[in-house]
Amino acid sequence: MHSLGILGVGELTEKVVIGLRRSGYTGAILLSPRNAERARVLSSEHGCQVLESNQAVVDAAETLLLGVRPAALAELAAQVQLRPGQGLLSLVAGVSLEQLAKAFPGAQCVRVMLSYAAQYNQSTVVVCPADALTEQALGSLGELVVVADEAAFELATVAACMNGWFYYLLHDLQHWLSDKGLPADQARALVLGNLQDCLASARRQPGSSLQALGDAIATPGTFTADGLAVLMHQPVSATWGAACEVVLDGLLTRSRLGD
Template identity: 25%
Template sequence: MPLPQKIGFIGTGTITDAMVRGLLAKPVAVSQVMLSSRNAEISAKLAADLPNVVVSVDNQTIIDECDTVVLAIRPQIAEAVIRPLRFRDGQKVISVIAATGRPTLSDWIGADVHLTQAIPLPFVSRRKGVTAVYPPDHQTAAIFNALGNAVECDTREEYDLLAAASALMGTYFGIMQRTTEWLADRGLPEEKARAYLAPLFAELSQTAAAAGEDVAFIELSREFSTKGGLNEQAFRDFEQEGGSDALARALTNVHARIKG
């Protein structure tokens, strides 16, 4: 499906920056992007770096001039920003606002728009992102397929579960940091720890991605663990010391927050 040629963004934070850079990387996926100037530093940098970017001081102008609008506002201020805007019936609106359901968004928007939600991650700037989309929608999926891959969720529960899983990004890097600290405490220079760990974790992720849907992650765990070896011991200790239970609790708590 062809992409919209003009996309507007209300809100100019990290995710907007990543999406715009991904959409306008060569070859460009859209002909023009309109941005709000709420974050003057990010919007000015995007406009300086990318000739297809137009910055508007007025959010309503973005609504009026773009058939597709992305709402990328912090949830704490979203209602105050959205309610005064006048959307058109049938307008395409994509919300990337965290932990805010479609009924709430529809109430704030106050028009019969075509509303979808998405969870883009920073990797979309390199067109490497995987993005959950709800409800299934060919136009929204086309945008995020241009930025990597879209996963269309059939139900809100599927979408909420993937949103909970995406909250593990900080944990992923936190594990790398704690491992770096452990190595440094035992005499390994930190730069050597980072030089070793970053490609190690990257290659493991690539292996998981290449394995295909029919290979369970636990099978990969066994494949990379010699019987009676160090990998098997580390995972066994992780399990026995409550690591898996702590992970499940953290995901459960995040999921509960997402569901409100």
Template identity: 35%
Template sequence: MINFGVIGTGQFASYFIAALRRGGYDGNVLLSPRNADVASTLAHNHACVVAASADEVLAGADVVLLSVRPEHAEVALANLHWERRHTVLSAMAGIRLDDLRTLLPGVGGIHLIMPGSYIEIAPGPIPLYPPAPGLMPLLSCAGDVVALPNEAAFNAAMVSLCASTWIYDLAHALAAELERHGLEPDAARALTLGNIAGPASFALGVPETSLLDISAGIATERTFTKTGLDHLKARHFDTPWREAIARLAEMLKLPADDSGATVSICGRCDGM
């Protein structure tokens, strides 16, 4: 059984540990003591142990999650006693693999990881680079590992994670419009979210079928579905989404914004 440690006990660590426990991981989890309130809650809710120091985490762990905010990484990781037996999972967006190798001398393996916050409730994709077959027994407890071939692909996966959050705003707009046309708020929310989750689950179950083919098979001539879809396509509904993705993809090529501060991916995620 893998002994799991965490340095940077914040929101990311909270939902990742919750996902591991939900998926059946029952090994030891050692937490760094910084952010004592979160560490105490995790210890109580998910059978974790709060270590006396980050070095004590390293002494007891084989795999170590780093979820320190990127701008604090250099200070937080300085002078720690890494060994070849340690494998690191970095959730610190914007810190490249080459930079991590400099920050973590002596570590046996370093991997980039960035699942969505929703995995504490439901399994989801876990982008991982480089691939690591030895980590599958651990990571598969939290979700479905998507092993990526290079760091550029990993950065694109982080853009996909951002887009998953945009869905909440889209769902809110759709539900609000349904309310305007007669649905009660609870029903509008349930129908909207269910009709997003359902098609996604269906498409995941038929990976050999293109998404456009699935749509075309449903939105056939003289259906209400096609009438609405034709209107959206005529208005080039995908254009702002493509533009937003392109903007973030460009940002992820840079380690910092113009002010020199590391750019985060999302507010709930310590390294994102």
């Protein structure tokens, strides 16, 4: 990829730009002009160029990254005309390939989902459909997961929301420790450290189910098992499941609205 054009300079695309530069990408990054202050900072600190219009970005860039919110999509689409076959990597949640093809006729559309960890090259990078150019362009932002179809992509979007929810769970656990008297920084280090221990073990044992890994720790008579018995009697997982269902319903409703 020689040049990347960003249509919609927001929270997420800012992290993508930072991650690309951190990974050593030296090609041109061309920014749409709205959100001028953020674009100015990216331009001065991360070697980007702010162009005068969205169409100027489309004309100058080889590949485009779409980072507006769903509600802004129609307005943006009316402002630009892409070249036939021009790559358009869409971060817009709940907007299907069919809807993108209608909004940007002739473009080669790919859906991508990632998180703010892209700025540290540690994001999960979900791609649909498989596309070598997208995988090459954004693979440096973290771990690629190429899903089979859009139904799987909507589920991956629910998983991306889990990323945000985990912070609240971790916050509660940190505060339980600090309310009991542990300094806040130590409480934070312990919660994050024990989560990291869990992730490290789980990643190195892909053949074991997550439940089996838990069962191996929470053996009868352990303190872990005593606490787990309480967790299993309270509907925590049901609450998380309900949150997932709400998000999935919203995504599927949005992608059907454009049919």
